[in-house]
Amino acid sequence: MADILRISEVSVRFGGIQALDHVSLSVAPGEAVGLVGPNGAGKTTLFDCISGRRRPSGGSVTFDGRSIDGVPGYKRARLGIGRTFQRLEVFPELTVREHIIVAERAHRGVGALWRDLLNLSRVRPEEQERVDAILDLVGLDHLADVPVAALGLGTCRLVELGRALACEPKLLLADEPSSGLDHNETDSLAMVLRVVQRERAMAVLLVEHDLQMVAKSVDRIVVLDIGKVIAEGRFDEVLAQPGVREAYLGAGA
Amino acid sequence: MSTLLGYVLPGIPYGCDFALMAVGLVITFRTTGVFNLAFGAQAFGAAFVFDLLVRSEGLPVWAAFVLSVLLLSPAVGLVLDRFLFSRIATTNMTAKIVSSVGLLIAIPQLLPILFGGSPRENPPSLWLDQAHVEFRLFGTAVNGSEVSTTVITLGAVAALLLFLRLSPAGLEMRAVVESRRLAQLQGIDSGKVAASAWALSSVMAGLAGVLLLPLSNVLNPTNPLQFTGLLVAGLTAAALARMRSIGVAFGAAIGLGVAQEVLELYFPNGALHTASVNAFPFIVLVGTLVGSKSLRSLGFRADPMAGVDPPPPPPSVSIRDPRLDVPMKWGFRALIVAFVVSGLTWVPGYWVTPLDAGLVYSTIFLSVTLITGASGQLSLCQASFAGVGAFAAGQLAAHFGLPVLLGAVVGGLMAAVLGAVLALLAARISGLILTLLTLAFALMADTFLFQYSWSGGSGTGVSVPRPVMGSIDFTSNRAFLVLALVVLLLCILLVALVQRGTTGRFLAAMRGSEPGAASLGINLLRARVTVFAMSAGIAGVGGAMFGSLYSPVSADSFVYEISLAFVVVVITTGSRRIEGAVQAGMSFAIIQFLFTYAPSRFQGLTPILFAFGALNYAQHPEGMVEYQKSRWMMRVSRLLARVDGRRGTAPTALAAGAAGNGMAGGVVGGSAPNGAPGLAGSPVGLSSGVVSPRG
Numbered sequence: 001m002a003d004i005l006r007i008s009e010v011s012v013r014f015g016g017i018q019a020l021d022h023v024s025l026s027v028a029p030g031e032a033v034g035l036v037g038p039n040g041a042g043k044t045t046l047f048d049c050i051s052g053r054r055r056p057s058g059g060s061v062t063f064d065g066r067s068i069d070g071v072p073g074y075k076r077a078r079l080g081i082g083r084t085f086q087r088l089e090v091f092p093e094l095t096v097r098e099h100i101i102v103a104e105r106a107h108r109g110v111g112a113l114w115r116d117l118l119n120l121s122r123v124r125p126e127e128q129e130r131v132d133a134i135l136d137l138v139g140l141d142h143l144a145d146v147p148v149a150a151l152g153l154g155t156c157r158l159v160e161l162g163r164a165l166a167c168e169p170k171l172l173l174a175d176e177p178s179s180g181l182d183h184n185e186t187d188s189l190a191m192v193l194r195v196v197q198r199e200r201a202m203a204v205l206l207v208e209h210d211l212q213m214v215a216k217s218v219d220r221i222v223v224l225d226i227g228k229v230i231a232e233g234r235f236d237e238v239l240a241q242p243g244v245r246e247a248y249l250g251a252g253a
Numbered sequence: 254m255s256t257l258l259g260y261v262l263p264g265i266p267y268g269c270d271f272a273l274m275a276v277g278l279v280i281t282f283r284t285t286g287v288f289n290l291a292f293g294a295q296a297f298g299a300a301f302v303f304d305l306l307v308r309s310e311g312l313p314v315w316a317a318f319v320l321s322v323l324l325l326s327p328a329v330g331l332v333l334d335r336f337l338f339s340r341i342a343t344t345n346m347t348a349k350i351v352s353s354v355g356l357l358i359a360i361p362q363l364l365p366i367l368f369g370g371s372p373r374e375n376p377p378s379l380w381l382d383q384a385h386v387e388f389r390l391f392g393t394a395v396n397g398s399e400v401s402t403t404v405i406t407l408g409a410v411a412a413l414l415l416f417l418r419l420s421p422a423g424l425e426m427r428a429v430v431e432s433r434r435l436a437q438l439q440g441i442d443s444g445k446v447a448a449s450a451w452a453l454s455s456v457m458a459g460l461a462g463v464l465l466l467p468l469s470n471v472l473n474p475t476n477p478l479q480f481t482g483l484l485v486a487g488l489t490a491a492a493l494a495r496m497r498s499i500g501v502a503f504g505a506a507i508g509l510g511v512a513q514e515v516l517e518l519y520f521p522n523g524a525l526h527t528a529s530v531n532a533f534p535f536i537v538l539v540g541t542l543v544g545s546k547s548l549r550s551l552g553f554r555a556d557p558m559a560g561v562d563p564p565p566p567p568p569s570v571s572i573r574d575p576r577l578d579v580p581m582k583w584g585f586r587a588l589i590v591a592f593v594v595s596g597l598t599w600v601p602g603y604w605v606t607p608l609d610a611g612l613v614y615s616t617i618f619l620s621v622t623l624i625t626g627a628s629g630q631l632s633l634c635q636a637s638f639a640g641v642g643a644f645a646a647g648q649l650a651a652h653f654g655l656p657v658l659l660g661a662v663v664g665g666l667m668a669a670v671l672g673a674v675l676a677l678l679a680a681r682i683s684g685l686i687l688t689l690l691t692l693a694f695a696l697m698a699d700t701f702l703f704q705y706s707w708s709g710g711s712g713t714g715v716s717v718p719r720p721v722m723g724s725i726d727f728t729s730n731r732a733f734l735v736l737a738l739v740v741l742l743l744c745i746l747l748v749a750l751v752q753r754g755t756t757g758r759f760l761a762a763m764r765g766s767e768p769g770a771a772s773l774g775i776n777l778l779r780a781r782v783t784v785f786a787m788s789a790g791i792a793g794v795g796g797a798m799f800g801s802l803y804s805p806v807s808a809d810s811f812v813y814e815i816s817l818a819f820v821v822v823v824i825t826t827g828s829r830r831i832e833g834a835v836q837a838g839m840s841f842a843i844i845q846f847l848f849t850y851a852p853s854r855f856q857g858l859t860p861i862l863f864a865f866g867a868l869n870y871a872q873h874p875e876g877m878v879e880y881q882k883s884r885w886m887m888r889v890s891r892l893l894a895r896v897d898g899r900r901g902t903a904p905t906a907l908a909a910g911a912a913g914n915g916m917a918g919g920v921v922g923g924s925a926p927n928g929a930p931g932l933a934g935s936p937v938g939l940s941s942g943v944v945s946p947r948g
């Protein structure tokens with residue numbers, strides 16, 4: 001089967017820093033791939049290039065069989081690329097439920113102004129059901145009506161995840177979803193990711209420092225260091241490679 | 254050749270003056286991330302004080318210079334930094350702009366109130382006499398003030414560059430420009446650096462103001478428009494320099510000064526003159542803002558370490574006990590009925606006009622509620638949109654006999670189109686540049702768009718008749734009250750539908766986080782164009798009503814300061830809720846009316862009262878009045894809860910308190926970064942019932 005995501009030779013430069021240096025990787029439909037590497041390796045920058053937040057200076061990104069270079073971010077989201085952010089990008093004044101509703105409606109394209117003006121924008125029962133299902137999935141049903149500003153970091157990560165899932169992405173980019181969560185929460189998050197990925201056949205690209213969580217959640221990992229892919233393959237095999245250990249222990253520990 | 258030179262040479266001192274302003278803007282922006290529009294006002298302030306010291310106090314020029322430029326200006330800069338901008342260093346761009354707009358309004362209004370103000374001819378020159386021809390260059394006379402402006406500017410900028418290059422403080426400043434966080438890690442006190450940047454740039458602004466005095470020949474305290482020109486040129490030069498290079502800003506400013514004079518040569522008078530000479534700075538400004546690639550991402554802080562910054566304080570979410578909903582709803586309806594009945598019967602005639610005005614202002618202010626409250630964008634040209642509506646209604650009635658109400662709708666549509674065009678122009682641009690673009694439009698409207706007989710009716714103004722519908726005549730102020738109320742209610746309905754609907758939720762998402770909204774597939778551009786168009790449309794309709802109330806109206810009724818005042822007033826009372834706009838409208842009109850009883854110099858106090866409220870925008874984006882109200886609501890809720898508790902029916906605590914991962918007590922926002930107790934001071938509310946962010 002054709003890859004859902006194919007990145008070839010993508011490069012990004014910030015002044016003197018080569019954040020991404022001819023990075024290539026691909027993800028098959030329904031596959032979970034871990035993207036690991038020390039701080040500053042360029043993982044978030046790569047996510048930004050895939051989700052359209054940043055334009056790479058070279059290389060190209062293909063999604064679902066078509067090139068998406070030059071496609072603006074919101075259109076990529078509509079094509080089926082969802083993401084969460086390492087640096088939270090929640091909507092502080094909206095409640096958890098409203099986050100999901102916003103995502104749900106953006107995804108279904110029912111945001112036309114005339115509907116508002118005719119007062120047709122109330123939450124309908126079937127919409128309510130879908131929203132509740134998502135809330136249930138990420139375990140936030142008891143917090144549904146709390147403004148996100150009042151929630152802690154870990155909970156906000158779950159909100160971002162739920163919001164991304166409500167858009168039913170074909171590919172989910174999760175940027176350090178477990179940072180700020182405690183051990184049990186991390187476990188259940190890994191579970192949720194695994195379940196959704198299997199049930200919906202959603203591809204996942206997971207950036208994570210918690211290697212245990214990575215081990216539980218992915219089929220394969222790619223190691224990035226100083227903007228370059230230095231290894232990829234099965235989790236235990238890759239971590240056994242000396243270059244990888246060095247990059248990790250040298251910079252990370 | 255020598256004629257051309259005769260225009261090039263006088264352009265240079267103007268250019269020098271612009272350069273000082275531009276350099277000040279660049280320095281503060283680079284070191285603190287604040288785009289300080291208030292430099293225009295600071296320049297005016299320094300000039301005003303300098304003039305006052307020399308002529309009223311009889312101080313020697315050098316002493317006045319030391320006091321106003323070398324002592325007072327940096328002191329003002331330091332105070333602003335210490336008590337305002339350093340506290341909001343990590344907040345978003347909108348908060349910083351709102352604060353500087355508040356100052357831009359307050360400072361020029363405050364000075365004449367403190368010291369009295371009538372226009373003064375022939376203000377003093379810092380050095381060398383402007384009437385005296387110093388020398389001739391290729392046959393062109395060069396007078397004293399031209400020499401002094403040029404020489405002093407060159408000296409000041411050279412000193413500044415040397416300081417930045419060579420002194421340790423200058424090096425630290427340049428390190429902070431690279432990355433505030435990184436510099437801090439290396440032990441540089443970025444607070445100190447910001448303070449020196451403020452002091453330095455304020456001296457530049459003050460110097461620009463004092464040097465402008467002899468060039469412009471008259472200092473009019475009640476109309477600091479000449480300083481607006483200074484601000485526009487400074488902005489343009491700073492934008493041309495991509496807010497980066499001091500050298501480029503300097504060169505661009507000189508170029509602007511010269512180009513402006515040379516245009517005078519080619520279009521000495523007539524319509525082309527007004528069009529070209531007046532429009533020129535704006536065309537360059539708008540072109541730069543829209544066209545420059547590196548300006549596009551300006552709003553997003555380029556600090557690679559910005560991720561370390563703490564998130565801005567969440568706005569306090571007002572929590573209303575659901576038991577208050579019904580009484581409030583009926584109370585509100587009763588209030589409207591009481592208002593109409595009183596307005597039509599016992600209220601004395603001279604009080605009816607301010608009530609009319611209050612309703613009309615409320616309508617216009619709703620446009621701010623929509624754009625700033627709902628979408629988090631800042632538009633500084635709402636009064637210009639109102640002007641478009643008013644002039645359209647008036648002109649259409651005069652030339653085509655169109656009924657005024659229909660004309661108001663057409664005017665609203667025209668304003669909406671203009672708003673959409675502005676938002677489209679700014680398609681790929683960050684919020685800050687869009688805001689500057691609206692400011693450029695507002696300035697453009699009052700310097701020339703509204704100056705023609707077909708638009709603002711030059712001189713006499715445009716008369717907008719009172720509507721007459723069949724047998725109902727709205728000519729009397731009392732009858733107009735009903736009409737104004739109906740228009741207001743219609744606009745309220747529109748805004749409420751949008752706010753409550755999907756569009757409102759999308760806008761709230763966009764306001765919260767643009768990347769987050771885009772990641773869900775929300776088209777930010779479409780949302781922005783929609784909200785700009787609707788908001789401009791409402792302002793246009795409100796403007797037509799304003800015109801009809803105060804007919805005839807001229808460009809003076811819609812100058813850019815009024816746009817600034819509108820934004821500041823609404824932000825102070827609360828831009829998030831519809832009732833905020835109504836409170837703002839009524840109180841603005843009534844306070845203004847009350848000031849007519851005060852001595853005339855206090856007339857300008859109304860906007861100042863609100864301007865100080867706007868300085869709190871960073872801590873309380875929901876508005877000071879709204880913030881106070883929500884505190885009261887909370888007290889009432891607690892009281893109710895206690896009464897209930899005695900009856901033994903304590904409301905079940907919402908899970909929020911237990912929920913926050915480590916965040917104790919479900920604190921709902923409002924805690925100021927400087928530790929002032931916001932709502933956070935009372936970790937209540939969440940436990941007293943339903944939490945509704947926009948009840």
Ligand SMILES: Nc1ncnc2c1ncn2[C@@H]1O[C@H](COP(=O)(O)OP(=O)(O)OP(=O)(O)O)[C@@H](O)[C@H]1O
Pocket residue numbers: 014017019037038039040041042043044045046086555556557
């Ligand atoms: N906006 C920016 N401007 C300048 N440099 C940047 C910017 N964003 C990232 N960088 C730099 O690019 C490099 C890669 O950053 P990136 O955030 O992609 O790393 P990362 O792998 O996500 O690291 P982490 O594990 O800390 O999240 C880093 O050296 C970073 O400092």
Ligand SMILES: [Mg+2]
Pocket residue numbers: 043044045086175
């Ligand atoms: Mg990262």
